[in-house]
Structure formats: C-alpha cells, structure tokens
Amino acid sequence: xxxxxxxxxxxxxxxxxxxxxxxxxxxxxxxNGHGSWRTLPKNAGLQRCGKSCRLRWTNYLRPDIKRGRFxxxxxxxxxxxxxxxxxxxxxxxxxxxxxxxxxxxxxxxTHIRKRLLRMGIDPVTHSPRFDLLDxxxxxxxxxxxxxxxxVSRLLGIHQPVVNPELIRLATSLxxxxxxxxxxxxxxxxxxxxxxxxxxxxxxxxxxxxxxxxQNSIQEVHPASTTTTTTASAVPCDTFFNEAQVMQANTxxxxxxxxxxxxxxxxxxxxxxxxxxxxxxxxxxxxxxxxQNYGLCGSSSQPSFEDLVSENSNFQSNISNQNFSFTSVLxxxxxxxxxxxxxxSTYISTEDERDSYCSNMLKFEIPDILDMNDFM
DNA sequence: AAATGTCACAACCGCCGCCAA
DNA sequence: GTTGGCGGCGGTTGTGACATT
Numbered sequence: 001x002x003x004x005x006x007x008x009x010x011x012x013x014x015x016x017x018x019x020x021x022x023x024x025x026x027x028x029x030x031x032n033g034h035g036s037w038r039t040l041p042k043n044a045g046l047q048r049c050g051k052s053c054r055l056r057w058t059n060y061l062r063p064d065i066k067r068g069r070f071x072x073x074x075x076x077x078x079x080x081x082x083x084x085x086x087x088x089x090x091x092x093x094x095x096x097x098x099x100x101x102x103x104x105x106x107x108x109x110t111h112i113r114k115r116l117l118r119m120g121i122d123p124v125t126h127s128p129r130f131d132l133l134d135x136x137x138x139x140x141x142x143x144x145x146x147x148x149x150x151v152s153r154l155l156g157i158h159q160p161v162v163n164p165e166l167i168r169l170a171t172s173l174x175x176x177x178x179x180x181x182x183x184x185x186x187x188x189x190x191x192x193x194x195x196x197x198x199x200x201x202x203x204x205x206x207x208x209x210x211x212x213x214q215n216s217i218q219e220v221h222p223a224s225t226t227t228t229t230t231a232s233a234v235p236c237d238t239f240f241n242e243a244q245v246m247q248a249n250t251x252x253x254x255x256x257x258x259x260x261x262x263x264x265x266x267x268x269x270x271x272x273x274x275x276x277x278x279x280x281x282x283x284x285x286x287x288x289x290x291q292n293y294g295l296c297g298s299s300s301q302p303s304f305e306d307l308v309s310e311n312s313n314f315q316s317n318i319s320n321q322n323f324s325f326t327s328v329l330x331x332x333x334x335x336x337x338x339x340x341x342x343x344s345t346y347i348s349t350e351d352e353r354d355s356y357c358s359n360m361l362k363f364e365i366p367d368i369l370d371m372n373d374f375m
Numbered sequence: 376a377a378a379t380g381t382c383a384c385a386a387c388c389g390c391c392g393c394c395a396a
Numbered sequence: 397g398t399t400g401g402c403g404g405c406g407g408t409t410g411t412g413a414c415a416t417t
Contacts, residue, residue, distance in 0.1 A: 016385070016411090038402070054403075055386070090405060105406070106384055 013047045017056050021046055025053055026061050059102045066098025070107055078104060079112060083126040 017025075028044035034057060037050035046053060059065075070078070074096055081092045089101035089108075096104065108123075116123040 014387075036402085051403080052386080058404095060385075087406065101405075102385080109407095110383055 012041075012049050012052075014052070017060075021048070022056070022061055025057060029057060029061075055102075059100045062100075064098055065100060065103075070099075070111075074099065075107075075112065078108065079116075079126075082108065082112075086124075 013021075024044050024046055028040065032043070034040055034054070037054045039050070040046075040053050041048045041050055044053070048056075077096060078092060081095060085091050087105075089105045093099050093101040093104050113123040116126075120128055122128070
C-alpha cells in the first residue's frame with residue numbers, strides 16, 4: 001500500500017500568499033523546521049497544500065534568499081552553467097548562493113534568453129544562429145561605418161572569420177528580400193570584390209574551416225586545462241570538439257538553410273546598430289571561444305585577454321581566472337559607470353547592457369572594404 | 376485619462392524518481 | 397514486489413505593474 005494522500009486538495013487555498021500566511025509559515029518553520037511538508041500546513045494552521053508551502057518557503061520566504069537584481073557575475077555564471085547544464089535550474093541554483101531555481105529560471109526566460117536571441121545566439125545550444133540575425137542591419141549598420149572591425153584579432157585567431165560565400169549568400173538573400181533598395185548595394189559589393197584585386201590577394205575573407213578554428217584555439221590555449229568552478233568535471237577537449245562541431249554546424253546551417261535568414265529589418269537606428277554590432281561580434285565569436293574562456297580558460301596564455309583589452313576599454317574580470325567571454329556580453333567597460341555593489345557589477349537597463357556590448361566590441365574593417373561606397 | 380500592450384515574476388501544474396507502507 | 401504519495405524539478409500561466417498609444 002502507498003501512503004495516505006498528503007492533503008485533500010478540496011478546500012485548500014490557492015493563489016498569492018497573504019502576509020498573514022507568510023508569517024504563519026515562517027513562524028512555524030523557524031520554530032519547528034519544515035519537517036514533513038505533508039503535515040506542515042495543518043500544524044501551522046494554513047489552508048494550503050504542503051507543496052504550496054514548500055514552494056513558498058523555498059522560493060520566497062527562506063531567510064538566505066538573496067533578492068534583487070542579478071549581478072553581472074551572477075549572470076555570467078548562469079550563462080556558463082546553462083551552456084553546460086541546460087535547463088537544470090536547480091543545479092544552476094546550487095552554484096549561485098541565495099538564488100532559487102525559480103528565480104534563475106524566470107531571469108533566464110525574461111532577460112538572458114531574450115538578449116541571446118537578440119544577439120543571434122540560440123539560447124538552447126548557445127551557438128550562433130544566423131537565422132536569428134538581422135543581416136540587413138549588419139550590412140547597413142555602424143559596423144561598416146566604424147572601420148574598426150577586426151574579429152580575428154579579437155579572437156586571437158589568425159584565420160579569417162567570414163567566408164566570402166557567406167557574404168555573397170547573405171547579400172543575395174538580402175537582394176531577394178529587398179530587391180529595389182538593395183540591388184545597388186549588392187552589385188557594388190560584388191563589383192567591388194571583382195574590381196579590387198587586393199581583396200582576394202589579401203585574402204581577408206578566405207574560406208573558414210572548422211579545424212582551423214580548433215587549431216587556432218589550441219594555439220591560443222595549447223594547454224587549456226584550467227577550469228572554473230562551474231564545469232570542472234567537463235573536459236576541455238569536449239568543449240573543443242563540441243565547439244568545432246557547433247561552428248561547422250553553424251556554417252552548414254547557414255548554407256543549407258539560408259532562407260531562414262531574417263532580412264526584415266531595414267530600419268537603421270542607433271539601438272539596432274548597437275545591438276547588431278554586438279550581434280555580429282557575438283555571432284562571429286565561436287562558441288568554443290566562449291566556452292574555452294569561460295570554462296577552460298588558462299590564465300597563463302596570451303591573449304584573448306590582452307587582445308580584448310587592447311581592442312576595447314575592456315574592464316572586467318580580466319585579471320580573474322574565471323574570465324569568461326560572457327563578460328564581453330554583459331560586463332560594462334566604461335561609461336556609463338555601472339553600479340557596483342559588494343564587488344558585483346550591475347547595469348540598470350537592458351539598453352545599457354546592449355550599449356555596453358556594442359562599445360565593447362569595436363572591430364576594424366579593412367579599408368579595402370569600404371562599405372561607405374555601398375551605403 | 377483611458378485603452379491597450381508589454382514585461383516581470385510569483386505561483387501553479389504536471390511529470391518523475393525515490394521510497395515508505 | 398507493488399503501489400502510490402512525497403519531494404523535487406522544469407514548464408507554463410496568471411496577474412499586477414509599467415509603458416505606450
């Protein structure tokens with residue numbers, strides 16, 4: 001025989017808890033401990049299901065719960081852990097003292113997930129998703145006006161990041177969606193490539209091979225064995241391999257399913273430009289890099305940190321072994337000066353975060369590719 | 376000022392593994 | 397060994413607050 005039912009659901013109260021109920025529950029648990037949730041409501045004088053009491057206690061009333069906005073460090077940790085653990089909110093919460101799984105889950109769904117999507121990152125796989133990108137904005141954004149795009153350098157890899165086929169495919173797609181307005185741009189782009197022999201000679205956009213990526217990563221971190229606290233059990237090789245596959249898949253995805261490209265955004269505005277710069281930077285940063293630096297980062301290697309600081313006002317956990325690329329996503333660099341509370345860094349709005357991202361990653365685009373001609 | 380839309384989050388729902396009966 | 401409740405978990409919903417039109 002099984003146990004008797006924990007409670008008769010009929011007649012039990014549901015919905016928001018009143019202060020009086022909260023007080024009863026807190027008083028009871030502080031005096032007796034929660035013990036059996038089944039019997040707690042009755043003993044505490046509550047017309048609630050034990051399950052409801054447990055949730056209220058664990059998600060809201062527990063004294064060790066840290067409330068308020070998530071710090072950047074916490075957000076970084078969540079992203080890192082999520083990339084490893086997936087939607088194991090309780091496991092993630094176990095590594096974030098004072099945060100509940102429910103809170104983390106909510107924060108993920110309402111903030112982080114949306115931001116990743118906006119940046120063209122699949123929040124499930126953490127891999128770049130070209131179909132989530134707004135390519136027209138990329139091509140028309142300050143990216144090409146800034147003359148500061150140097151992704152490879154930022155990544156510490158010497159392989160070009162953008163396949164010319166991608167450029168052509170993207171522009172072709174754009175043309176199909178915005179024939180009238182963009183034909184000139186596309187023609188100019190292609191003509192410029194043909195017209196300018198240096199373009200190919202300098203091989204700025206030679207084909208990208210995933211194995212090259214891996215080699216490059218290993219150049220940067222030939223002995224990447226140091227792991228952070230969050231994923232110490234996961235071998236770095238796993239990340240390299242997964243990253244390689246992810247990157248390959250990303251390219252494959254783009255090439256095999258180009259019609260998923262989002263070409264709707266022809267509007268250009270500051271917000272979008274800012275976002276798209278971060279979109280691009282994020283998209284062109286192999287997930288392996290993020291994982292590498294987030295989870296397998298070696299403090300002894302050159303580089304990425306140096307490169308980042310060299311390329312921006314990077315101001316993050318640079319001296320911290322736990323440096324992660326997610327810092328690039330969310331940690332502020334300069335103005336507006338973020339609020340700092342107890343060593344944790346906060347930014348008050350989504351815009352600030354996005355703005356930070358855009359400021360963080362300013363790339364150099366070769367002069368040879370003068371996008372102003374196309375605008 | 377009212378209507379409508381969007382966001383954030385607390386709370387509920389339903390499933391699953393464990394284990395007491 | 398079987399049954400079914402408990403506790404834990406992840407997904408989803410309801411609703412109040414706030415923003416926009």
